[in-house]
Every structure is written in structure tokens, then in C-alpha cells.
Amino acid sequence: MDLQEYLDFLDSGKEIEGGSPIHQFMQGVSQEALRLTAEINNSYHTPEQIREIFSEIIGKPVDNSFVMFPPFYTDCGKNITIGKNVFMNSGCKFQDQGGIIIDDGVLIGHNVVIATLNHNFDSDKRVNMLPAPVKIGKNVWIGANVTVVPGVCIGNGAIVAAGSVVTKDVPQNVVVAGVPAKIIKKLEEK
Numbered sequence: 001m002d003l004q005e006y007l008d009f010l011d012s013g014k015e016i017e018g019g020s021p022i023h024q025f026m027q028g029v030s031q032e033a034l035r036l037t038a039e040i041n042n043s044y045h046t047p048e049q050i051r052e053i054f055s056e057i058i059g060k061p062v063d064n065s066f067v068m069f070p071p072f073y074t075d076c077g078k079n080i081t082i083g084k085n086v087f088m089n090s091g092c093k094f095q096d097q098g099g100i101i102i103d104d105g106v107l108i109g110h111n112v113v114i115a116t117l118n119h120n121f122d123s124d125k126r127v128n129m130l131p132a133p134v135k136i137g138k139n140v141w142i143g144a145n146v147t148v149v150p151g152v153c154i155g156n157g158a159i160v161a162a163g164s165v166v167t168k169d170v171p172q173n174v175v176v177a178g179v180p181a182k183i184i185k186k187l188e189e190k
Contacts, residue, residue, distance in 0.1 A: 001021060001022070001025050003029070003059070003078060006022065006025050006026070006029065006078075007078060007079055009022055010079060010097050010098060010099065010131045011079075011099055011131075011133070013098075013130070013131055013132060014131075015120065015128050015129070015130055016097075016128060016129040016130075016131065017127075017128050018127030018128055018129075019127070023129075026076070026097065029076055029077075029078060030075045030076060032077075033057060033074050033075055033076055033077040033078075034075070036053060036056055036057045036077065037057065037071075037072060037073055037074060037077075039053055040053045040054065040057070040070050040071075040072060041070045041071035041072065041073075045070070047067060050067075050068055050070065051064065051066055051068075054066070054068060054072070057074065057077040057080075058077050058078060058080045058081075058082065059077070059078045060081075062082050062086075063082075063083070063084040063085075063086075065084045065085045065086070066082055066084075066085075066086050067086075067087045067088070068087075068088040068092075069088070069089050069090040070090060071090060071091060072088065072090075072091075072092055072093075072094075073092070073093040073094070074093070074094045074095070074096055075095055075096075075097075076095070076096045076097045077094075077096065078096075079096045079097055079098070079099045079100065079116075080094060080096045080100045080102070081099075081100070081101045081102065082102050083102055083103045083104035083105070083106065083138075084104045084105070085104055085105045086102055086104070086105070086106045086107075086108075087106075087107050087108065088108045088112075089108060089109050089110045089112075089144070090110055090111075091110050091111040091112075092108060092110075092111065092112045092113075092114075093111075093112075093113045093114075094113075094114045095113075095114065095115045095116055095117055096114070096116055097116055097117050097129070097131050098116025098117055098131030098132045098133050098134070098150055098151075099116060099131070099133035099134070100114055100116060100133070100134050100136075101133065101134070101135045101136065102136045103135075103136060103137050103138045103140070103156075104138050104139070105138050105139040105140075106136055106138070106139070106140045106141075106142070107140070107141045107142065108142045109141075109142055109143045109144035109145070109146065109162065110144040110145065111144055111145045112142050112144070112145070112146045112147075112148070113146070113147045113148070114134050114147075114148045115134075115147070115148065115149055115150055116131055116132060116133060116134055116150045116151075117129045117130065117131055117132075117150060118130045118132070118149075118150050130150070131150070132150035132151035133150075133151065134148050134149075134150065134151070134152050134153075134154075135152075135153040135154070136148075136153075136154045137153070137154055137155050137156035137157070137158065137172060138156045138157070139156060139157050140154050140155075140156070140157065140158050140159070140160070141158075141159045141160070142154075142160045143159070143160055143161050143162030143163070143164070144162045144163070145162055145163045146160050146161075146162065146163065146164050146165070146166065147164075147165045147166070148160075148166045149165070149166065149167050152166050152167070152168065152169060152170070153169045153170070154166065154169075154170040155169070155170055155171045155172030155173070155174070156172040156173070157172050157173040157187060157189070157190070158170045158171070158172060158173065158174055158175070158176065158187075159174075159175040159176070159187070160175075160176055160177075160181060161175060161176065161177035161178075161181075161184070163177075163179075164176060164177050164178055164179065164180075164181040165178075165179045165180050165181060166180070166181045167180040167181065168180070168181075170183075171183070172189075173186065173187040173188070173189050174186050174187060175187065
């Protein structure tokens with residue numbers, strides 16, 4: 001199996017059986033992500049060096065407008081797509097096997113967790129994982145300490161208030177807050 005076959009399998013949304021060849025490949029990809037995140041997190045790097053290491057983590061170049069303040073954590077990295085003018089504050093944790101797509105102009109606060117894997121609810125198959133992508137639209141602002149669960153889409157221009165847990169899709173141009181996050185305000189469309 002190569003990386004593209006692995007990503008294609010994850011993007012299919014099919015269940016990953018614990019101990020299977022795909023699961024074993026996943027563990028190898030995780031080791032590389034751990035090595036690279038240790039590199040980015042354990043000493044000072046210029047913004048250019050951060051973009052270079054982050055590009056290696058995700059396996060593709062990021063735009064020169066991308067800014068990230070370490071530390072940053074991921075257990076895969078290779079299924080992240082980042083747009084232009086994206087800012088990520090320190091302490092973010094991305095579990096991206098299911099896919100994370102971050103569009104242009106997104107602001108991500110401190111300690112945001114984005115998860116894209118669930119485990120099987122059947123206790124006999126609990127080790128199995130179910131990937132589902134998270135998509136974040138243009139000009140979204142995600143506040144500090146937010147958790148976004150697998151399969152969620154956040155619409156263009158939305159704001160997710162600090163400390164929220166996003167468990168379902170967020171329409172564009174709204175503010176959501178709470179656990180679980182609910183719409184508290186509609187914003188003007190531009």
C-alpha cells in the first residue's frame with residue numbers, strides 16, 4: 001500500500017478494521033507525523049521554517065500567507081488541506097485521517113481540536129474506526145478551546161464561540177455557541 005491508496009481508502013469513509021493492513025499503515029503514517037510535530041514544537045522556527053515543516057507534515061505546500069503558532073499536534077497530517085490566509089493559534093490538535101479541509105481566510109483559536117475518526121459503537125468491534133471529513137468554509141472564525149467532531153461542515157463566514165462543541169453542520173454567516181453548539185445569532189451576508 002502507498003500513501004495515495006491509504007488516503008483514498010480513508011476518503012471513501014469505509015470502516016478501518018483494527019489490526020488490518022490499513023490500520024498498520026496508519027500507524028506508520030502516525031510515526032512520521034509524531035516525528036515532524038516534535039520537530040516543529042520543540043524549538044523556535046521562523047514563519048518560513050514553520051511553513052516548510054508544516055508542508056512536510058501535510059505532504060503538500062501551504063501558501064506563503066499561512067501562519068501557525070506552535071505547538072501543533074496531528075496523528076496523521078497527510079489528509080489536511082489548507083487554503084490561503086489561514087491563521088492557526090497555538091495548541092491545535094488535528095486528528096485528520098478522515099480529512100480536514102480548511103478554506104481561505106480561516107482563523108483558528110488556541111487549543112482547537114478537530115476530530116475525523118469515530119470508533120464503532122458495537123463493543124465487539126470498538127477498535128474499528130469510521131472516518132468522516134470536517135470541512136471549514138471561507139472566512140470562518142473558530143474560537144479557543146472548540147471541539148469539532150467527525151463529519152461536520154462549517155459554512156462560510158460562520159463564527160464558533162470559544163469552548164463550543166460542534167456536533168452538526170453549521171450554516172454560513174451565523175454564530176454558534178455551547179455544548180452542543182447551537183445558533184445564537186445570524187450575521188449579515190456580504
